[in-house]
Each structure stands twice: as structure tokens, then as C-alpha cells.
Amino acid sequence: MADPTAIKMQGITRRRVLGDVLKTACGVGLFGLGLGLYSSRASSLPAYAIRPPGAIPEDAFNGACIRCGLCVRDCPYDILYLGRVGEDIPTGTPYFIARQGACEMCEDIPCVVACPTNALDHVLTDINAARMGLAVLVDQESCIAFQGLRCEVCYQVCPIKDQAITLDRQHNERSGKHALFIPVVHSEHCTGCGKCEQACILEEAAIKILPHHLAKGELGRHYRLGWEQQAQSGGPLVSPDPEHQYHLPPGMEYDHAGEGLIRESGAATPFSDNPLDVLNQQGPP
Amino acid sequence: MIPNPFQSQLKAHRWLIARRLSQVGVLALFLLGPITGIWVVKGNLSASMTLGVLPLTDPFLLLQSVLSGGLPVTSGVVGALIVLVFYALVGGRVFCSWVCPVNPVTDAAAWLRRRFDLRGNSALSRNLRYWLLGLALLFPLLTGVLVWEYINPVSMFQRGLIFGMGWAWTVILALFLFDLFIAKHGWCGRLCPMGAFYGLIGSGSIIRVCATARDRCDDCMDCFGVCPEPQVIKPALKGAAAGVGPVILDRNCTNCGRCIETCPQGVFRFGTRMSNGASLF
Numbered sequence: 001m002a003d004p005t006a007i008k009m010q011g012i013t014r015r016r017v018l019g020d021v022l023k024t025a026c027g028v029g030l031f032g033l034g035l036g037l038y039s040s041r042a043s044s045l046p047a048y049a050i051r052p053p054g055a056i057p058e059d060a061f062n063g064a065c066i067r068c069g070l071c072v073r074d075c076p077y078d079i080l081y082l083g084r085v086g087e088d089i090p091t092g093t094p095y096f097i098a099r100q101g102a103c104e105m106c107e108d109i110p111c112v113v114a115c116p117t118n119a120l121d122h123v124l125t126d127i128n129a130a131r132m133g134l135a136v137l138v139d140q141e142s143c144i145a146f147q148g149l150r151c152e153v154c155y156q157v158c159p160i161k162d163q164a165i166t167l168d169r170q171h172n173e174r175s176g177k178h179a180l181f182i183p184v185v186h187s188e189h190c191t192g193c194g195k196c197e198q199a200c201i202l203e204e205a206a207i208k209i210l211p212h213h214l215a216k217g218e219l220g221r222h223y224r225l226g227w228e229q230q231a232q233s234g235g236p237l238v239s240p241d242p243e244h245q246y247h248l249p250p251g252m253e254y255d256h257a258g259e260g261l262i263r264e265s266g267a268a269t270p271f272s273d274n275p276l277d278v279l280n281q282q283g284p285p
Numbered sequence: 286m287i288p289n290p291f292q293s294q295l296k297a298h299r300w301l302i303a304r305r306l307s308q309v310g311v312l313a314l315f316l317l318g319p320i321t322g323i324w325v326v327k328g329n330l331s332a333s334m335t336l337g338v339l340p341l342t343d344p345f346l347l348l349q350s351v352l353s354g355g356l357p358v359t360s361g362v363v364g365a366l367i368v369l370v371f372y373a374l375v376g377g378r379v380f381c382s383w384v385c386p387v388n389p390v391t392d393a394a395a396w397l398r399r400r401f402d403l404r405g406n407s408a409l410s411r412n413l414r415y416w417l418l419g420l421a422l423l424f425p426l427l428t429g430v431l432v433w434e435y436i437n438p439v440s441m442f443q444r445g446l447i448f449g450m451g452w453a454w455t456v457i458l459a460l461f462l463f464d465l466f467i468a469k470h471g472w473c474g475r476l477c478p479m480g481a482f483y484g485l486i487g488s489g490s491i492i493r494v495c496a497t498a499r500d501r502c503d504d505c506m507d508c509f510g511v512c513p514e515p516q517v518i519k520p521a522l523k524g525a526a527a528g529v530g531p532v533i534l535d536r537n538c539t540n541c542g543r544c545i546e547t548c549p550q551g552v553f554r555f556g557t558r559m560s561n562g563a564s565l566f
Contacts, residue, residue: 020410028416036424039432063353063429066346067440068332069448073318082444084451091435092331092444116332116342116361117350 046088047210049095050194052080053103053130054112054120058211065119067092071111077104080111098194098209103132105159105193128160133192133209134216135165135185143206148172148180154196154207155183163189165196183207187216300542307383315447330384330443332364340364345482346440349433353425369486375540377487381473381480382513382541386443390457391473391513394464399510407468409475411516411537418478438472439479470513474537484536494538494545495556496522496531502552508544518544522552532560 043062045051052071055061071094072080079101083089094111096103105127112120124130135154140146158165165183172178183196185207197205229237246254253262272278295302315333318324327334332342342364347357357365372380382388397403421433434440438456445453464471473480496502499522508522509515517535524530545553 024410024413024416028413028420032420032424035420035432035436036428039424039428039430039435042435043430059429060354063425063431064350064355066331066343066350066431067434067444068328068342068346069444070328070332070334072448073324073327082448084449084453085441085445085456086452092440114327114334115358116340116364117347117355117357118361119350119355122358 043090045090045093045095045211047214048097048099049083049089050098050103050132050192050209050211052094052096052111052120053105053109053127053132053191054115054122054124055132056119056121061119062090062093064117065093066117068116069094070114070116071120074110074114076106076110077101079103096194098133098197099205100198102194102198103130103191105130105191128189128191130191130193131212132194133211134187135190135192135194135196135207136210136215137183137185137207138210139206142202142204143183144202145180145182148174148178150181151201152181152183153199153201155181157195157199159193159195160189160191164191297546300546304383304541305389308386308389311384312386312443312446319447329440329447331440332361334360339367341368343440344369344486345479346431346434348482349422349425349431352422353429353431372483372486372490374490375487375492376490376538377483377485378480378537378539379487379492380483381477382539385439385479386446387439387457387460387477388473390442390461391464391470394461395470395513397465398469403465405466407471409468409471411475411514413475414478414481417476418481421478433478437479439477474513480537488536489558491557491559492540493556493558493560494521494533494540494542494553495560496533496552497554497556497560498550498552499523499525499531501550503550505549507547507549508553511543511547513541513543514538532556532558534558 043059045058051058051061052075056064067082069082069092072082079096080094081096083091083093083095085091089095107127109124109127109130112122112124115122137143144151152167155161155165155167163186165185168182168184170180170182172180192209194209196207197209200207244254244256248254251264253264254260255262311330314326315329318327325336330343331346332340334340340360340363342357342361344365347361347365350357421437424430424432436456438453438460441453442457445451460472464473468475496518502522508518512518514535514537517533517538520535521530521533540555542555545555
């Protein structure tokens with residue numbers, strides 16, 4: 001009678017072991033491919049969800065954040081949430097929605113202090129330097145300031161008042177005699193806290209926090225603004241500006257900076273003072 | 286004296302009850318703050334802060350974070366080291382059987398399998414978990430994203446219980462049904478890369494189950510029936526002739542203690558890995 005262990009061992013050949021390994025590798029690889037492709041969709045953060053202050057750029061954030069929720073727990077205003085399974089937010093990562101509860105910009109930034117992984121960058125110690133997003137007055141058609149009505153709520157609630165949002169006074173064309181007070185956001189000061197979006201009096205906020213990549217344009221890097229360069233260097237960089245020359249009749253000048261046509265007093269003009277003379281002038285036969 | 290039936294039941298399930306208390310207790314600590322406002326532990330099992338002084342970090346998650354290019358702060362690293370040292374001593378997979386909230390789910394599936402004699406089982410290798418562990422660690426390295434965390438049922442479930450479930454319960458239900466009908470001990474015993482990771486951490490752990498009285502074994506197979514990783518028992522229990530054991534040294538033993546209380550002969554007990562050869566126990 002054959003040794004039972006020998007029979008058992010016969011089945012295990014190098015071919016079979018290699019085949020099993022290859023089979024597993026293929027299965028795991030296929031699964032991994034699907035998971036990898038799914039993850040690129042699962043990683044995208046919708047524009048309405050805003051990361052806590054100090055969040056590193058989104059791509060890196062999805063790697064660094066370990067979804068522990070310590071920032072959520074240490075937020076004294078309970079505005080932060082962790083993305084739940086089935087939501088559009090990358091699962092388990094922290095966010096807030098400005099319209100529902102804006103960042104109160106605590107000076108000690110407890111959410112950043114709590115983060116164990118630097119997904120919220122501990123370099124951020126001045127909350128005014130946070131850039132959670134950028135306020136954008138997305139709808140000038142519904143913002144009542146553009147209708148000439150006094151609102152200015154976004155301007156009043158802004159924690160960086162008179163810097164992140166200023167009021168730009170413009171002429172009210174409709175009434176002809178009033179002013180428009182137009183809120184203007186300045187990206188060099190706006191932290192993206194969302195107080196303006198939360199406070200906007202419309203049914204749907206006309207001012208919204210958007211991620212920077214959606215909110216900002218970018219000038220080509222080769223662009224130089226002549227007047228800035230000139231101010232920096234104290235003079236023209238290429239060649240001196242030529243004086244403007246106009247082909248004007250004697251005794252007349254043109255002021256480039258605003259006054260327009262200037263007639264020197266007493267100078268003779270080719271035109272009669274009486275406009276009828278001009279109108280009655282005979283053209284060439 | 287006739288033993289009180291309740292007391293004997295209690296004794297026959299003492300480790301099971303202790304584990305359930307531990308699992309519930311951990312969750313209760315995390316939920317105490319949000320429910321009552323008394324903050325003992327903040328965060329979740331991925332990283333937590335106890336009483337503002339004791340940081341704990343899941344080394345599996347922190348490793349993924351570091352592989353993705355993240356630079357953890359001191360509290361994160363210290364927390365991970367504390368956890369690593371703890372499980373390296375008491376047994377890596379103690380996390381699985383004493384802490385992880387998925388364990389009661391898969392235990393329930395295994396219990397129903399035994400209760401109703403469900404035998405359907407697909408031949409998934411117990412080594413598949415190491416492949417998935419490799420995959421989970423490869424993803425952050427290649428893509429810079431914690432890809433495994435998008436589908437990791439363990440962190441999904443514990444985070445769901447503490448921070449809000451969303452649709453995570455569907456994943457847990459699927460996992461339960463998978464364990465019940467498709468593969469015996471399928472998730473915890475074959476697939477979970479987190480369990481594989483903790484198993485590796487505890488490869489040299491001190492606290493071990495020991496088949497001290499293996500000469501009393503009458504081959505009733507009760508321990509094999511109840512053990513979530515039955516392959517770990519055989520070398521220790523049946524290795525007397527080959528000079529192996531009696532300590533269960535396999536890294537995948539979860540130190541759940543079910544064999545100890547199930548064995549009618551009292552073969553098993555908790556001991557240390559040094560119990561091999563020594564006559565202490």
C-alpha cells in the first residue's frame with residue numbers, strides 16, 4: 001500500500017504552485033485595478049465641501065488624512081463632519097459646508113492642533129493666513145447690491161473686514177441719482193471661512209466659497225504689467241516713452257490724460273465760430 | 286454540590302463575555318463624549334486622544350499615510366509606537382478579537398454557520414490577506430491616496446458607529462452574508478489586510494494560548510470548530526510527537542480564548558511564548 005503522504009505530495013507540483021500564485025496575482029491585480037479606478041472618482045471633493053483650515057492641497061490631503069475625526073471633535077463650533085459612506089465626500093475625510101456653518105476662525109486653530117498627520121498643516125499658526133477657499137460673488141443678477149439696495153451683510157460679517165471684502169461705490173444708472181455699494185472680494189486677504197456665504201440674505205447665496213482652482217484665473221507667467229515694472233524700477237525698462245504726437249491745427253493740443261482737446265485761447269482756428277458756416281460750406285465740385 | 290447552571294454558562298463563556306465587554310467598552314468610550322458631553326476619548330480607532338494626554342494611532346493607517354508622502358506630527362508617531370508596542374507584546378490579532386467591531390459581525394456569521402450547519406465554503410486561501418495587505422500599502426505609494434480606506438470595512442464600521450454610519454451598514458451586511466454563505470471565516474480569516482498587518486506586528490508576541498494539557502485531548506474537535514483560525518491549533522495540539530508546542534505560536538491566533546472555554550478537557554490556557562518546554566504551566 002502506497003504511503004498516503006506520498007500521494008498527497010504528488011498533487012503539489014511546481015507547476016501547480018506557480019499556477020496558484022499566478023491565479024491569485026491576477027485576481028488581486030484585477031481587483032486592484034478596479035479599486036484604483038474607483039478611487040480616482042472617490043477622491044474628488046465637491047466644490048460645496050470645504051476642508052478645515054490648514055488643509056494641504058487636496059491630492060496630498062487624501063493621502064495624509066487618516067480619517068480619525070480628531071479635528072471634528074476639537075472644533076468648538078461643531079461645524080466639521082466626516083464624509084459618510086454614500087456621500088460625495090471622500091469617505092471619512094473632514095469638511096464643512098459654509099452655508100450651514102462657517103468656520104469661526106479660532107485664533108488657536110484647535111482643529112489643526114488636533115491633527116496627528118499634518119493633513120492639516122501644523123505650520124499654520126495664524127488663522128488669518130488660512131486659505132480654505134475663496135469667496136466669489138457668483139451671481140451679480142440676484143445680489144441685491146447690484147439693484148441699488150443697501151445690504152452689505154457679507155461685508156459686515158467678514159472677519160477680515162474692509163480687507164477681504166470692500167464696498168465699491170458705483171453710479172446707479174437706474175435711478176440716476178443713487179449709488180450702488182458693490183461688495184468686492186480681495187483674494188490676498190480672504191481666508192475662505194464662509195461667513196459671507198452663510199450670512200447672505202438671499203434664498204440661495206449670491207456669494208459662495210469656491211476652491212481656489214475654480215475661483216481664480218491665472219495670468220501667463222511671462223506677463224509683465226508695464227506700470228508695475230516701471231514703478232518698481234523707477235523708470236521705463238525698455239526705452240523712454242515717446243511723447244504723444246497729434247496732427248492738430250496750430251493752436252490746438254490734446255491732453256492724453258483726460259482733458260481731451262484743448263484750444264489755446266485766442267488762437268486762430270480753421271473753423272468759423274458760427275457752425276452754420278461749416279454746414280453751408282460747399283464741398284468740392 | 287450541584288453547580289449553578291448560570292454560573293457554569295458564565296464560566297463556559299468567560300472569555301467571550303470579556304471580549305464582548307472589551308469591544309463594547311472601547312466603543313462606549315468613544316461615544317461617551319458625543320452623547321453625554323463627558324470627554325474621555327476623542328477621535329476613533331484610526332487615531333484618538335485620551336484625556337488630552339494619551340495619543341493612540343493605528344499604525345496600519347499611519348503607515349499608509351506616510352507611504353503616500355504624509356509627514357505625521359509627534360503625537361501621531363508616538364501614538365502609533367504605543368499601539369505597536371502594546372500589540373507586539375499581547376498579540377497583534379488581539380486587536381481583531383478584543384477591539385475590532387467587525388469581529389462580532391463575523392463571529393455571528395460563524396455561529397450561525399455552526400448552528401444551522403451551513404457548509405458552503407469557497408476555497409479562498411488564508412494567505413490572500415497578505416496579497417491585499419500588499420495592495421493596500423502599494424496604493425498610497427503609487428497614487429498618494431489612501432485607496433484602501435475607501436472600501437476598508439473595518440474603519441468604515443468603527444467610524445460609522447462613532448461619527449455616523451451613512452451607507453456603511455450595507456458593506457457590513459454584505460460582509461456578514463459573505464461570511465455566512467460564501468466563505469467560512471471569509472473576511473477576518475482570509476481577506477482582511479488590517480488583520481494581516483496586526484498579525485505581522487504580533488509575530489513575536491508574549492501572550493499566547495497554550496495547549497498545556499494536550500495529553501488530555503480526546504479529539505472531540507470542538508476547538509477546531511469554534512476557532513476562527515483553526516490551522517493555528519494543530520501544530521501546538523498535535524505536535525507532541527514532533528516536539529512542537531504546546532504553545533500556539535502562529536501569528537494568526539487572535540488570542541480570543543474560545544478554545545480555552547470550549548474544550549471539555551481543559552487542554553488550553555493562556556500562557557506566554559516561553560511556556561514551550563518549560564514546566565511552569
